[in-house]
Amino acid sequence: MNQIGIHQNEEMEAIIKGCLQGDRTAQEKLYRYFYPKMMSMVKRYTNYHEYHLAEEILNNGFLKVFQKIDSYGHKGSFEGWVRKVIYHSIFDFVRKNVKYREKVVFVDKEQRIEESAASKMQYDDIMKLVQELPTNTRVVFNMYVMDGFTHKEISKTLDISEGTSKWHLHEGRKVLKEKIRKIYYS
Numbered sequence: 781m782n783q784i785g786i787h788q789n790e791e792m793e794a795i796i797k798g799c800l801q802g803d804r805t806a807q808e809k810l811y812r813y814f815y816p817k818m819m820s821m822v823k824r825y826t827n828y829h830e831y832h833l834a835e836e837i838l839n840n841g842f843l844k845v846f847q848k849i850d851s852y853g854h855k856g857s858f859e860g861w862v863r864k865v866i867y868h869s870i871f872d873f874v875r876k877n878v879k880y881r882e883k884v885v886f887v888d889k890e891q892r893i894e895e896s897a898a899s900k901m902q903y904d905d906i907m908k909l910v911q912e913l914p915t916n917t918r919v920v921f922n923m924y925v926m927d928g929f930t931h932k933e934i935s936k937t938l939d940i941s942e943g944t945s946k947w948h949l950h951e952g953r954k955v956l957k958e959k960i961r962k963i964y965y966s
Contacts, residue, residue, distance in 0.1 A: 792858060799849050811842055814859065818842075818866045821927070825870050841869030860928070867927055871937065909959045913952050916940075920948035 795813070798806025818841065822834045845865050852861050913921060919938065923929040924945070929937070931945040938945070 796849065796852070796858065799846060807846055810845070814842075814862055817859070818862065821863065821866060822870060825922075837870055837873050838866065840873065841866035844869055863927065864929075864933075867923075867929075868937070909956055910952075912959070913955060917948045917952045917955070920945050921952035924949050 792813075795806045795809050799810055815838075819834065819838055822838045822841070845862055848865060852858060910918060910921065916938075920934055923934050923937070924931070931942040931949075934940070934945040935942045
């Protein structure tokens with residue numbers, strides 16, 4: 781690891797320690813550091829025209845990060861832990877606010893969708909295709925592909941079996957590949 785990486789790790793450890801002690805300055809540093817990445821994630825799930833909604837979800841997520849920071853076990857990356865807490869805030873918001881379900885988009889890009897056809901498509905075109913997936917398939921697809929959840933984590937979060945999670949991922953990929961084929965090869 782280079783000197784910059786060591787310095788950043790030490791600085792993040794100091795910020796985490798400060799947050800554990802309830803230090804507002806450390807909390808602000810943590811918020812500012814992760815805000816761009818986490819807001820980007822929240823925006824992927826919410827309607828882009830609903831910025832106030834995304835900001836509300838994100839702020840609730842950061843509140844949970846500060847409240848639960850003592851549960852971070854230094855296993856895996858801290859950013860990954862923050863990302864999961866924020867994701868759960870999105871999911872909790874959707875469950876509690878049924879009226880927003882149509883405005884929340886559990887979608888994002890699949891890494892390896894028939895590369896030749898997909899590379900010809902614009903990001904927004906791919907997103908439209910993903911949005912057409914059935915809700916449960918779309919949620920599992922996005923959790924696995926974009927947010928790096930394992931099938932075990934997805935099964936716990938959504939209260940489904942790991943096999944069901946795997947089926948939804950397989951089904952989502954199959955449907956997307958077929959839709960892309962129809963667009964470019966018909």
